[in-house]
Amino acid sequence: MQYCDEKNKILLAGADVLDIVKTFECGQCFRWNADSSGVYTGVVNGSTARVWTENGSVFLCSDGDEAMWRDYFDLDTDYESIRRGFFGYGEYMRTCAEYGAGIRILRQNKWEALCSFIISQCNNIPRIKKIVETLCREFGEGIYLDGQSYYTFPSAERIAALEAEDLAPLRCGYRAPYIITAARAVAEGEIDLDALSEPATSCAEAVKTLRSLHGIGEKVANCVVLFSLRKLDAFPVDVWMKRALRENFPPDFDPKVLGSHAGIAQQYIFYYARSGGKQN
DNA sequence: CCCCAGGCGGTTG
């Protein structure tokens, strides 16, 4: 990165334990985009960053807080040992876990994840990304990076002040009232996402609380809990997962047997299924 | 024109 100030450049991890292509493209996040040379640009918690792989290491350039980024990439969790722990769950599980080497579950902004996964329902990834970007452009705050403008994800408070009709530019259809409902619940403190992310709150409890919101079902709730509330035992099951489970596991298979990191196994299975089992 | 896409909620048998 020629225009990254050395003081803003930090070494995140080895490319073997953080594969940015897999991590950003495995369907968990919607705001990282690569340029033609593979440099990703994203906006997280109000800060922009560029992330790239160079000589076997992953670097990040941002004027944001380094501790925040280390937390975001969950660098203190040993994914390699967790991943190898799944090798013993049968041939298929092992194949998925090998294929998914380098995937990490990002610790995303909670409100952003809630809102994004509401948008995700019955939508494909390009369209989800498009709707999310429009949401940010319309209601987020502009920030500049290398002379280009980017937008922060709008706060729950900002969205809570809107009516469903105000979201018309997003063209997100029947999801608009779900977004407003969720924004108001978060903004008014009816739902405390920070409290739900505390280790003291179980995955099941967090899912149950999120499901009390109109428009949040089992799948969306589990995505939010896994990708932003830091419960690695959450196990979102969508149509891809349903098929993968049906075709490769016994009919009575209960994902709970995968243990406290079942959600990471879910991501390996999901990524493998979505990739069609192809080589990279 | 039809069908479907990484769901949800309400109704029906």
Place this chain on the structure above:
DNA sequence: CAACCGCCTGGG
């Protein structure tokens, strides 16, 4: 309980 079905919208 499971099996439907409508829902906004865009793309094949």
